[in-house]
Structure formats: structure tokens, C-alpha cells
Amino acid sequence: MFGMFDSTKKALKRYKKVADKVMALEDVYKKMTEEELINQTVILKERLKNGETIDQILPEAFATVREASTRITGMTPYYVQVIGGIAIHEGNIAEMRTGEGKTLTSVMPAYLNALNGEGVHIVTVNEYLAKREAEGEIGNLFRYLGLTVGLNLRDYDRPQKKEAYACDVMYSTNAELGFDYLRDHMVLYHQDMVAQRGYPYAIIDEVDSILIDEARTPLIISGPAKATQNLYQQADRFVKSLADEDYELDVEANTVELSPSGITKAETMFSIDNLYDLKHVSLLHHINNALKANFTMFKDKEYMVQDGEVLIIDQFTGRILKGRQFSEGLHQALEAKEGVEVKKETVTVATITYQNFFRMYKKLSGMTGTAKTEEEEFIDIYNMQVIEIPTNKPVIREDAPDYFFVTAEEKYEALVSEVERRHQLGQPILIGTIAVETSEHLSMMLTKRRIRHEVLNAKNHEREAEIIAKAGQKGAVTIATNMAGRGTDIKLGEGVKELGGLAVLGSEKHDSRRIDNQLRGRAGRQGDPGFSRFYLSADDELLVRRGGETFKTVFERFKKLQGTGEPIQFKMISNIITGAQKRSEGNNSEIRKNVLKYDDVLRLQREIIYDQRTAVLKDESVESSVIQFIKDVVESEVDDYITPVGKNKFDIDDDGIITHFESFLFPKGTLDKETLEKFDEKEVVEYLKEVGIKLLQEKKTQVPIEIYNEFLKVIMLRVIDTYWMRHIDTMQELRQGVRLQSYGQQNPLIIYQREGKRIFDEMLYGISKDVARYACLGRIQVNVQREAVVKNTATNQGQDPNKKDKPKKIKVHSNQLPWNR
The missing domain is CATH 3.40.50.300 (P-loop containing nucleotide triphosphate hydrolases)
Known part of the structure; x- marks a missing residue:
């Protein structure tokens, strides 16, 4: 390199x-x-x-x-x-x-x-x-x-x-x-x-x-569900009953919170004394999701409802993401909002960011x-x-300056007239839109003017590549959401070059300049001619959300100057728009970096657990790890029963040790009080370790070595998987919990890192304690088999493909594999 x-x-x-x-x-x-x-x-x-x-x-x-x-x-x-x-x-x-x-x-x-x-x-x-x-x-x-x-x-x-x-x-x-x-x-x-x-x-x-x-x-792989359906409906009913003064909506940041009067209403309706008490984390989470679903998300924009199902619309491609769900209960909140059946929330079994x-x-x-x-x-x-990388032939596409209108209607009118003018000449046209609803609105306008066209959006992306490939033919008019047909080239039909190549008309600008450039780049490939222009209005979401105050004042001045329906071309407006996009890109970039900072905490933990797990699968024997666990657990647990009483003198509670260790690590009657009384504070610990290791190794003499090794592996896998699954769930709840902490002027990420480490260390100790316990107390059965902790896994992009019921001829314990359940 x-x-x-x-x-x-x-x-x-x-x-x-x-x-x-x-x-x-x-x-x-x-x-x-x-x-x-x-x-x-x-x-x-x-x-x-x-x-x-x-x-x-x-x-x-x-x-x-x-x-x-x-x-x-x-x-x-x-x-x-x-x-x-x-x-x-x-x-x-x-x-x-x-x-x-x-x-x-x-x-x-x-x-x-x-x-x-x-x-x-x-x-x-x-x-x-x-x-x-x-x-x-x-x-x-x-x-x-x-x-x-x-x-x-x-x-x-x-x-x-x-x-x-x-x-x-x-x-x-x-x-x-x-x-x-x-x-x-x-x-x-x-x-x-x-x-x-x-x-x-x-x-x-x-x-x-x-x-x-x-x-x-x-990416999320999830297991079977937690039952919390009716809480969603209750939260939804509560939110729908709120008056305007009960919540605060921030349009720019796209967030919504309860106001003091809203908090009081919630406390009355759910008969609790303090909504922000940690024991009500779950209720607050449901209310926040219901607020978000009702006031910041809109049908046919972020999601659509089809056959009684809430389906996500990808904001970048305008496609439906079949089988994907909004996570952390937001999907269920939307189901409650739209009055369709609320599906069970699933438990996250494994997750990673791209x-x-x-x-x-x-x-x-x-x-x-x-x-x-x-x-x-x-x-x-x-x-x-x-x-x-420089282009093979120079780009000769004409990128015309933006056209700017006061209202969205004037903008669409002008755009459709331009389509009509170019269409009469036979020039192919590609109209880029951001939202499904815009593409449907433009489609209706074109139909009224009897202009034949194809619409490419979330509702028909199966034919995507085929439609996009034909978009360069003479007389073709195609309306496409943002990234439809990425990776498919638009080749120009015969005689199209002479008409000026493909004309790309954008119906509004995206939050990110990159995606606008993508649309422009559809025309003018390999030295072909082409044309592009964006049509904008003061009603566009980008400007409403990110235009800022300057924009509003400049705009008021223009309203007075502009005759109806005439486009304004003005450098200052274009600069304001670019500024809005840069702010938006910065904002999105911060969100992604933030997601990553949180996931980095989980990443270190995931790598430790996955390495440990892979070692269990690969190593011939895990006996040495199990012995280490026994030693660690004995040291940790015996601590409470040995108290210093002066210089180098210790009080050892022999009865306490016997009661405690015989309940969780050794069978009853293993420890002998007279023997214990002979030992000092160091010898006691060593003696207890030896008892544990001996209990484990006696099992070796009872069965063939491979069954003994398999027995230990089964315990390790079972315990690691159970704890890790619970841990991921806990970490997700912690992440929501720390969001509430940020009101207390503390940095939520630092709390998440600190608490996350504490919970993880507790989990690691939990693993060693359970492994030691099952290894010392467990009885080996000859037909011991590994078993999956989670059955029926699904992904947040649809079902797990490996869950097929195929008759298996090979004698693997196929029924033990999670993907054959």
C-alpha cells in the first residue's frame, strides 16, 4: 500500500x-x-x-x-x-x-x-x-x-x-x-x-x-416475541387524545416530546405518580413511540399500509422494504396508529451495523x-x-440552473409543461422524484395531458431494470424515485442524440447533494449529449426543514417580484439551497457517527463473545476454560466468608462456606467442616478449587472422552448464547434509558459506555458462574446433544432463508440446528 x-x-x-x-x-x-x-x-x-x-x-x-x-x-x-x-x-x-x-x-x-x-x-x-x-x-x-x-x-x-x-x-x-x-x-x-x-x-x-x-x-436477527401489544394501543389512544399544548413538535429536528401539561395527563391516565421514574421506562418508551408515529411519520411517505400491514418505504430509493420492520417498537406504534393488527415485538438475538x-x-x-x-x-x-477517475470521453451534458417557484403547484405545472414540450419533439425524459406521493401526483398530471409514461416506485420495482433500460428510447417518459435502477445503464435509442439526448428533470432536491448528482448523471453517459434541471419551490421539504430564517425573508421579497408561474433563477436562492443540503448532510453524518459510537461499545463485546464461542466450536476440548471458570468463581464467591480481623488475621465462616457452596456449586455433603477448620485463609480457597476440579474430572472416568468433551461444549454454548441474547436486549433497553438521562445534562454516550461495561462484566461473571455450576453438578448423559437457544430466527429484511423443511439424509443432528426449526 x-x-x-x-x-x-x-x-x-x-x-x-x-x-x-x-x-x-x-x-x-x-x-x-x-x-x-x-x-x-x-x-x-x-x-x-x-x-x-x-x-x-x-x-x-x-x-x-x-x-x-x-x-x-x-x-x-x-x-x-x-x-x-x-x-x-x-x-x-x-x-x-x-x-x-x-x-x-x-x-x-x-x-x-x-x-x-x-x-x-x-x-x-x-x-x-x-x-x-x-x-x-x-x-x-x-x-x-x-x-x-x-x-x-x-x-x-x-x-x-x-x-x-x-x-x-x-x-x-x-x-x-x-x-x-x-x-x-x-x-x-x-x-x-x-x-x-x-x-x-x-x-x-x-x-x-x-x-x-x-x-x-x-442488521438485526430476532427470535420469538415479547407480548406487549395492548400497551401500544393504550399509548396510541392516549396520544390521540392530546391537545396541541400537550406536546412540543420540533419540525427541523423532526422530534416530538410531551409538554408539562402532557406529562400530567399521562400520569393521570395511567395512574402513576411520576412518569420519569425509572420503573416506568417501558411505558414512557411506548408513549414516545406513539408520539413519533402520530406526529412525525406520515402514511405514503415513510410507510404505507397494504393488506392490513405497515410496510416501510426506503427514504433513499422509494422502494418498499418487504419484511423489514422499524425497530425498538416503532413499527408496532405505527400499527396501533393505523388500526391494523399489532404484531408481537421480537427479541433481538444478534445485531451489527454495516x-x-x-x-x-x-x-x-x-x-x-x-x-x-x-x-x-x-x-x-x-x-x-x-x-x-476522469471520464473516457468529455461530459457534454448541459446542467441548467435551478428553476424556482413560489408554490409547489406552480412548480409541477411548469415541470409538466416542459415535459410536454420536449415530448412533442420525441426527446426521452426522466423525471426524478423523492417521495412516492410526488411520483403519483405527477403521473396523474401527465395522464390528464394524455402523455404516456412509466412510473417506477416502491410499488413496482420488479420491472425496474427493464423500465430504466428503455428510458432512453425516443418518446419515452419515465417517472422514477431516487435511486431506482441503480446499476442499469440508460442507453440512447436511435435518433435521440440529434434531439439532445436524455433530459433529466428533478422535481425537488434531496437532503444530500450526492443523490441529486446521481440523478443528473443518468444523462450524458460516454460523451452522449444530455440535459438536466431541477424544479424547486418554497414548499419543498428541504427548504421548509432546513432553509432557516434568511430564506424566509429573502423569499417574502421574491413573492412580491414574481409574476404568477414564472420561474425565478437567482444565485442567492441556489446558495441557500446548497447551504441547506450541506447542513442536512452534516446532520446525517453526525447521526451515523453517533450510531457507530454506540455500536462500538457493543462491537468490542460482540468480538469477545464471538471469539469465545468460535473457540468452543473449534477446540478439541474446552476443559481448561471450564477449570479456569471454576477457579474464578470459587475466588469470587468465597470472599464474603473471609473477613480480616487485624494484621494477617482472618475470621473464616466455615458454616457459611458449607451452606453457600453446597447450594450452588457442590452436591450436598461434599464439604467436611473438620477439614475446613484446619485451613488458613489461602488454603481454604485452594481446597475449594480442588474440590470443584475433582468433581469435574471424576466425570471423565465415567464416559468416553469425546462424550465428556461434548458435554462441556454443550454447557458452554448453551450458557454463552442464553446470556448474550439477554445482554443484547438489555443493551437496547439501556440505550433507550440513557436517552432520557440526557435531560439530566449528562452525556448519554458516556453513561452508555460506563453502564454497558458494568453490565457486560456482570454477564461474563454470570457465564463463568453458570458454566462452573453445570460442570460440577451436571450428570453426563450419553446422548448429550447441542441445542439452539433460539428457534425460528428472522431477520429485519424478511425471514431467515435457512429455515426450510428439507428431508435430511445425512445423520447430522439436523433438528438441533436453529435454521431447521
């Missing part, structure tokens, strides 16, 4: 030198026979084995891919794609414009890094793209060069997944990788883990979408059309620089 964080300019200078070497080899590789070309993989692997570094073989590896690609796909990677490939290989983000061939670019670094046999994961935003690459010509290109290609789909069972993970190159979605990691630490046998080689290198396509937009939603999951990779890189505006965050959290 070269020096990090040199500017794009310096990096490009360096990359160009390497890229020149790759291009210089072109003729040599062109002349190779098929056999010689395919044999390059063997030669390069040998060179690595003989001590050459990956950087040293880069030029030959990239040259091999370029020639193979020409023969297999008919496409030869351009010079700029080679540069992009080098940026990706170095663990950075290649920012490449739409239509510059990111997919082919990633093949070069993936091939190079797969040569050391550790595996490369290529991460996509949806299964359609993963499948398209793995099964299509890109997959064929890898296979032609002698590498194995795996595909990791949600519906696959464990053996299929394990096979995919063992391939040289594996295509997968980000969610599936994260869930596999969590499920791997719930398995009962080591051979059931799918990611046997760990996490070597990932190339993330649409890296901003995965590492930034989705970073606020942690940030912490991807930071586990030894090397991480990515590509996207838009990442520069978030570069600071990429450097900060992931140690990745954003390198802007």
Missing part, C-alpha cells in the same frame, strides 16, 4: 505510471494463443508463491484481464478503467461517472486479489445485480481465466452458501453478508459456518449507498458515481480515499 490520503491529483499521477505499464503489454497479450492466455493465472499464482508481491504482478494481471475481456465480452477496458482498477486495488473508492463501466473496472482488481487464494467478495445493492454479474458475461470472464465464481442469495441453504464462500470471487448483497456473519455465530458445529475463510477483501459497488445511506439501519461489519475486512474498496461530498466520512470511518 502506498501513502494514504494524498490528493486525487497525486494519486492519479502515480496510477497513470502503473496504467502505462499495463497498456504497454497490450500487444504481447494480443498475440497469445488461448492456451497461453488462460495459463497466465497459473503463472501469476506461482510468482506469488515464490515471494513476489501483489503490487509487483499487477501490470501482468490487469493486462491478462484486458485481453480476456476483449475475447469473451467484446469490451476492452479503457485506460481510465485501468486507473479505476488500480484505485480499487489500493483500498480506495473509484468515483466513476454513470456509463463509464464500473462493472468491468472491478474485474481487474478482483482477479488480481483472488490469485492469493483468500477470496474476494463483490458487494452489490440488490440480488438482481449480483445474479446478473455472476451468471452473465462478467462471471464467464472470471471462469475463462480459471477462477471459481460464487453467488450468495438469500434463499440459499447453508451448504450452497458455504460453497459460494469458498469460491475465488463471490457476488453477494451487503445484507446477506452481514446476516451470514451473525448466523455463523449462532451455529452449533464449526463445519456449519459458511464464511470459513473470514473476511479478506471486499469491493463494494454503489459504495455510498451501502456504507452511507444504509449505515443508520443496523459500518462495523465492513470494517472487519482486511481490505475494503468501492466504486460509485458519487462519493466526493462524503469523502471525509469515508476517510474517518473506513480509511478509504475517494479518487475521481
Whole structure:
């Protein structure tokens, strides 16, 4: 790896030198026979084995891919794609414009890094793209060069997944990788883990979408439910009965709290004396969720109701997130609000954020059309620089200045008239919207004017790629929510170039400039002509929420100046809008960093527990750990019965020791008082440890050694899993509890870290105490079997794919696996 964080300019200078070497080899590789070309993989692997570094073989590896690609796909990677490939290989983000061939670019670094046999994961935003690459010509290109290609789909069972993970190159979605990691630490046998080689290198396509937009939603695997349904309905009824003065709504921060009069009402209605007493944490949590559901979330914007179900609408893509739920009870609060059946809240069994999951990779890189505006965050959290790769042909798209209107209606009117004007000429038009409701409103307006069009939103994304691909045909009009069809190119139909290419019209600006740039970048690919313009109004959410006071005064002045329906183009307004977006980006970035700070507390704990658990699965015997637990527990528990009474003198309560230890660690009648009385304060401790270890090791003589080892493993797994599951739940409740603490002027994060550590240490001691107890007191049965603590796991992105009822021929205790329940 070269020096990090040199500017794009310096990096490009360096990359160009390497890229020149790759291009210089072109003729040599062109002349190779098929056999010689395919044999390059063997030669390069040998060179690595003989001590050459990956950087040293880069030029030959990239040259091999370029020639193979020409023969297999008919496409030869351009010079700029080679540069992009080098940026990706170095663990950075290649920012490449739409239509510059990111997919082919990633093949070069993936091939190079797969040569050391550790595996490369290529991460996509949806299964359609993963499948398209793995099964299509890109997959064929890898296979032609002698590498194995795996595909990791949600519906696959464990053996299929394990096979995919063992391939040289594996295509997968980000969610599936994260869930596999969590499920791997719930398995009962080591051979059931799918990611046997760990996490070597990932190339993330649409890296901003995965590492930034989705970073606020942690992945959650949950078990069966807690029953709290009627509390949701009670809280909802209470909130709906409030008058305006009973709550305070902050539109900008999108938060809502009870006011003093609201608190009094709550105390009366639920007949309690103090709502903020810690024993009412659960009730307060339900009331806060009901407030949030009723006053900050709107139907058909954040969620929709279909067939008696509340479905989340992804705020970035406008898609429905089927099977996903808002966490921490918010989903149930919305169900109560909308009067549909309130589903049971589930218990979280395992959870991780995308940030912490991807930071586990030894090397991480990515590509996207838009990442520069978030570069600071990429450097900060992931140690990745954003390198802007020049385009193969100059961009000639016209990005027209924003048009600004007083009211939303005037804006839509003007936009639809512009669509009509361009449509009569036959120019294809793509209309970008942020919310589902906007796309439906515009669709109605177009229908009234008899303009045929396609609508792409949460309600029909199955046909997404097909609709987007046709959006460049003559006369096509497409309305699409933000990121619909990411990863699909819009190619221009015949005669469209002469009409000015694709026209992109934005119906409002997004909180993040990156997503606007994404929409713009749909037009003008590979030197094609194109046009883009955003239509804005004072009613737009971004301006209402983030415009600030200056905006309001400036705006009042404009209202007087503007004739009806005429657009205003004014630099000052554009600056205010950019300022609003920057504030919004900063705000969102802070939220993500905050999520990460909280998850970092859990991450350290998760790593300790997962390492301990994996060791139990892998080690032949866990006897030494169990003995250590017995020693720790004896030392800790005996403390209460030995009191210092002067210099080096101790009072030892022998009766107390016998009563206590014979109730929780040894069988009745194990300890003899006369023997105990002979020992001083140090010998007592040693004696008790010996008794415990002897009890454990006597079991060895009663059964074959493998049954003894299995008995201890069963205890360890059972106890670790039970405690860890409860711990995650406790930590989630603690996190909500500390939010309340912030009213007391204390920093909630510090309380969370401190309390979190205390609860974790208590949990670790609980684990050692229970393991010691079961090991000393338990009787070994010959048919001892490992058993899952949680049955019926589900993920917050739908059901667990591995929960299929398949008849199993192999004699594994398949009924013991949590995913076969």
C-alpha cells in the first residue's frame, strides 16, 4: 500500500505510471494463443508463491484481464478503467461517472486479489445485480481465466452458501453478508459456518449507498416475541387524545416530546405518580413511540399500509422494504396508529451495523458515481480515499440552473409543461422524484395531458431494470424515485442524440447533494449529449426543514417580484439551497457517527463473545476454560466468608462456606467442616478449587472422552448464547434509558459506555458462574446433544432463508440446528 490520503491529483499521477505499464503489454497479450492466455493465472499464482508481491504482478494481471475481456465480452477496458482498477486495488473508492463501466473496472482488481487464494467478495445493492454479474458475461470472464465464481442469495441453504464462500470471487448483497456473519455465530458445529475463510477483501459497488445511506439501519436477527401489544394501543389512544399544548413538535429536528401539561395527563391516565421514574421506562418508551408515529411519520411517505400491514418505504430509493420492520417498537406504534393488527415485538438475538461489519475486512474498496461530498466520512470511518477517475470521453451534458417557484403547484405545472414540450419533439425524459406521493401526483398530471409514461416506485420495482433500460428510447417518459435502477445503464435509442439526448428533470432536491448528482448523471453517459434541471419551490421539504430564517425573508421579497408561474433563477436562492443540503448532510453524518459510537461499545463485546464461542466450536476440548471458570468463581464467591480481623488475621465462616457452596456449586455433603477448620485463609480457597476440579474430572472416568468433551461444549454454548441474547436486549433497553438521562445534562454516550461495561462484566461473571455450576453438578448423559437457544430466527429484511423443511439424509443432528426449526 502506498501513502494514504494524498490528493486525487497525486494519486492519479502515480496510477497513470502503473496504467502505462499495463497498456504497454497490450500487444504481447494480443498475440497469445488461448492456451497461453488462460495459463497466465497459473503463472501469476506461482510468482506469488515464490515471494513476489501483489503490487509487483499487477501490470501482468490487469493486462491478462484486458485481453480476456476483449475475447469473451467484446469490451476492452479503457485506460481510465485501468486507473479505476488500480484505485480499487489500493483500498480506495473509484468515483466513476454513470456509463463509464464500473462493472468491468472491478474485474481487474478482483482477479488480481483472488490469485492469493483468500477470496474476494463483490458487494452489490440488490440480488438482481449480483445474479446478473455472476451468471452473465462478467462471471464467464472470471471462469475463462480459471477462477471459481460464487453467488450468495438469500434463499440459499447453508451448504450452497458455504460453497459460494469458498469460491475465488463471490457476488453477494451487503445484507446477506452481514446476516451470514451473525448466523455463523449462532451455529452449533464449526463445519456449519459458511464464511470459513473470514473476511479478506471486499469491493463494494454503489459504495455510498451501502456504507452511507444504509449505515443508520443496523442488521438485526430476532427470535420469538415479547407480548406487549395492548400497551401500544393504550399509548396510541392516549396520544390521540392530546391537545396541541400537550406536546412540543420540533419540525427541523423532526422530534416530538410531551409538554408539562402532557406529562400530567399521562400520569393521570395511567395512574402513576411520576412518569420519569425509572420503573416506568417501558411505558414512557411506548408513549414516545406513539408520539413519533402520530406526529412525525406520515402514511405514503415513510410507510404505507397494504393488506392490513405497515410496510416501510426506503427514504433513499422509494422502494418498499418487504419484511423489514422499524425497530425498538416503532413499527408496532405505527400499527396501533393505523388500526391494523399489532404484531408481537421480537427479541433481538444478534445485531451489527454495516459500518462495523465492513470494517472487519482486511481490505475494503468501492466504486460509485458519487462519493466526493462524503469523502471525509469515508476517510474517518473506513480509511478509504475517494479518487475521481476522469471520464473516457468529455461530459457534454448541459446542467441548467435551478428553476424556482413560489408554490409547489406552480412548480409541477411548469415541470409538466416542459415535459410536454420536449415530448412533442420525441426527446426521452426522466423525471426524478423523492417521495412516492410526488411520483403519483405527477403521473396523474401527465395522464390528464394524455402523455404516456412509466412510473417506477416502491410499488413496482420488479420491472425496474427493464423500465430504466428503455428510458432512453425516443418518446419515452419515465417517472422514477431516487435511486431506482441503480446499476442499469440508460442507453440512447436511435435518433435521440440529434434531439439532445436524455433530459433529466428533478422535481425537488434531496437532503444530500450526492443523490441529486446521481440523478443528473443518468444523462450524458460516454460523451452522449444530455440535459438536466431541477424544479424547486418554497414548499419543498428541504427548504421548509432546513432553509432557516434568511430564506424566509429573502423569499417574502421574491413573492412580491414574481409574476404568477414564472420561474425565478437567482444565485442567492441556489446558495441557500446548497447551504441547506450541506447542513442536512452534516446532520446525517453526525447521526451515523453517533450510531457507530454506540455500536462500538457493543462491537468490542460482540468480538469477545464471538471469539469465545468460535473457540468452543473449534477446540478439541474446552476443559481448561471450564477449570479456569471454576477457579474464578470459587475466588469470587468465597470472599464474603473471609473477613480480616487485624494484621494477617482472618475470621473464616466455615458454616457459611458449607451452606453457600453446597447450594450452588457442590452436591450436598461434599464439604467436611473438620477439614475446613484446619485451613488458613489461602488454603481454604485452594481446597475449594480442588474440590470443584475433582468433581469435574471424576466425570471423565465415567464416559468416553469425546462424550465428556461434548458435554462441556454443550454447557458452554448453551450458557454463552442464553446470556448474550439477554445482554443484547438489555443493551437496547439501556440505550433507550440513557436517552432520557440526557435531560439530566449528562452525556448519554458516556453513561452508555460506563453502564454497558458494568453490565457486560456482570454477564461474563454470570457465564463463568453458570458454566462452573453445570460442570460440577451436571450428570453426563450419553446422548448429550447441542441445542439452539433460539428457534425460528428472522431477520429485519424478511425471514431467515435457512429455515426450510428439507428431508435430511445425512445423520447430522439436523433438528438441533436453529435454521431447521
